[in-house]
Amino acid sequence: MSPTTVDIVPFLSEKSRLWKSCGIRGLFPLEDIPGMISLLAGAPNPSTFPFESITMKLKPTLAGMPAPTGDDDHFNVTLECDELDEALQYGMTAGVTRFVEWLEAFQTHVHKRGPDGTWSVTVGAGSQDLMYKACEALIDVGDYVLVETPVYAGTLGFLAALPGSLVEVNGDSQGLNPAHLESILANWEMAHPGKPFPKLLYTIPSGSNPTGASIPEERKIEVLKLATKYNFLVLEDDAYAFLYYGPEGQQARSYFALEPEVNGELGRVVRFDSFSKVLSSGMRLGYMTAPPRLAAAVNMITSNTNLQPPTLTQIMAYTVLAQWGPDGFLAHCAEVAAVYRARRDTFERVARKHLTGLAEWTTPVAGMFLYIKLLVHPDGREADSAELVSGRAVAKGVLAVPGTAFMPLGGKTPFVRVSFSLIEEDRAEEACRRLREVLLEARAEAEAAPRET
Numbered sequence: 126m127s128p129t130t131v132d133i134v135p136f137l138s139e140k141s142r143l144w145k146s147c148g149i150r151g152l153f154p155l156e157d158i159p160g161m162i163s164l165l166a167g168a169p170n171p172s173t174f175p176f177e178s179i180t181m182k183l184k185p186t187l188a189g190m191p192a193p194t195g196d197d198d199h200f201n202v203t204l205e206c207d208e209l210d211e212a213l214q215y216g217m218t219a220g221v222t223r224f225v226e227w228l229e230a231f232q233t234h235v236h237k238r239g240p241d242g243t244w245s246v247t248v249g250a251g252s253q254d255l256m257y258k259a260c261e262a263l264i265d266v267g268d269y270v271l272v273e274t275p276v277y278a279g280t281l282g283f284l285a286a287l288p289g290s291l292v293e294v295n296g297d298s299q300g301l302n303p304a305h306l307e308s309i310l311a312n313w314e315m316a317h318p319g320k321p322f323p324k325l326l327y328t329i330p331s332g333s334n335p336t337g338a339s340i341p342e343e344r345k346i347e348v349l350k351l352a353t354k355y356n357f358l359v360l361e362d363d364a365y366a367f368l369y370y371g372p373e374g375q376q377a378r379s380y381f382a383l384e385p386e387v388n389g390e391l392g393r394v395v396r397f398d399s400f401s402k403v404l405s406s407g408m409r410l411g412y413m414t415a416p417p418r419l420a421a422a423v424n425m426i427t428s429n430t431n432l433q434p435p436t437l438t439q440i441m442a443y444t445v446l447a448q449w450g451p452d453g454f455l456a457h458c459a460e461v462a463a464v465y466r467a468r469r470d471t472f473e474r475v476a477r478k479h480l481t482g483l484a485e486w487t488t489p490v491a492g493m494f495l496y497i498k499l500l501v502h503p504d505g506r507e508a509d510s511a512e513l514v515s516g517r518a519v520a521k522g523v524l525a526v527p528g529t530a531f532m533p534l535g536g537k538t539p540f541v542r543v544s545f546s547l548i549e550e551d552r553a554e555e556a557c558r559r560l561r562e563v564l565l566e567a568r569a570e571a572e573a574a575p576r577e578t
């Protein structure tokens with residue numbers, strides 16, 4: 126049986142229909158008609174730009190890359206002449222065409238989904254740019270949005286400014302919990318009489334920010350089945366997908382890869398990838414893989430706001446990626462992931478030394494975070510990390526993010542997010558030692574305080 130394609134149109138927000146094609150950018154595609162003389166864009170003349178060439182010199186060869194074209198151990202690329210003019214100029218709203226095509230081929234390579242017209246790639250100024258615009262194009266007043274909890278505080282920042290009510294779906298050490306999702310949906314009509322069912326689910330499947338959890342494939346399958354049963358979209362924010370350092374061959378396939386085989390559907394998953402963790406966060410490049418009609422709605426917003434993602438960094442990224450090829454890029458990502466695995470090991474070693482009995486956490490297999498539960502009350506009651514982390518820990522000279530920052534509806538939590546991406550061993554050791562002092566003091570006070578009834 127051939128898969129059915131989910132109709133995305135009913136999911137689009139009223140507001141998405143208000144954005145109109147910009148009178149200039151809307152005509153850009155006509156410039157490609159052979160023989161056309163374009164007097165269209167108010168583009169600056171690149172001969173006036175002060176840059177003559179830009180040379181990128183890559184670090185010594187990483188595994189999987191082709192032989193270097195520069196000197197012995199380095200790989201140099203110079204952008205100049207027409208290519209530099211293009212890189213410094215305005216470009217297409219959805220991204221530089223050859224970069225978009227490379228990314229589409231890469232998605233096919235990684236997720237085993239050929240170009241069948243049900244998805245396309247759009248480049249953004251970071252994945253968050255695209256997530257915000259996709260939510261803007263989907264969420265109406267009165268809509269409900271399911272949010273994996275706890276969740277990346279950056280997403281909560283823009284969701285707070287959009288219409289729609291957030292519904293927390295609990296996560297645990299295995300990521301999003303499908304049993305909780307199911308109980309919310311099965312009881313929806315009773316809990317929310319007369320209200321529409323949720324329109325979408327936002328989730329971070331790999332090395333989640335903040336929990337570090339990665340959801341196994343079996344859970345993803347359950348989530349996808351629920352998505353079909355209750356007719357909601359799955360927004361898969363996979364910013365840490367390429368920072369997987371767990372057992373080889375055991376990384377779960379993406380929601381995007383799984384959706385055709387789970388319920389024979391295409392177009393229910395909207396996927397967000399980021400180059401921030403594997404090429405550069407300052408280049409501001411991410412990409413969305415989405416049904417073309419949603420991509421068009423996002424592009425419409427871009428063409429009226431920031432116009433396009435940066436051409437220069439797209440061409441820099443494309444030049445390197447085209448040299449590496451998909452497997453070379455994946456080999457690079459594996460090397461990056463190995464760096465984070467080593468940092469995780471180091472951080473965990475010192476954390477165990479100083480915090481055993483005072484805190485607990487689950488070892489992540491991807492990403493750059495430990496989500497640490499503070500054990501303050503000897504009787505097992507849960508502490509509120511906010512005061513401890515924002516007050517006492519700061520006073521002792523250690524900074525981390527209290528778990529409440531990641532709760533869509535606020536509330537107390539005993540967790541704190543620690544990032545091990547940058548910290549060297551001696552500093553990590555000192556941070557854990559200070560955290561230990563904070564916890565020992567809090568514990569002593571808790572033991573001395575009369576028990577609340």
Ligand SMILES: Cc1ncc(COP(=O)(O)O)c(C=O)c1O
Nearest residue numbers: 251252253277334364399401411
């Ligand atoms: C889960 C998650 N999604 C998205 C982003 C933003 O990524 P980008 O830099 O591609 O906008 C981050 C950044 O930390 C993140 O942790």
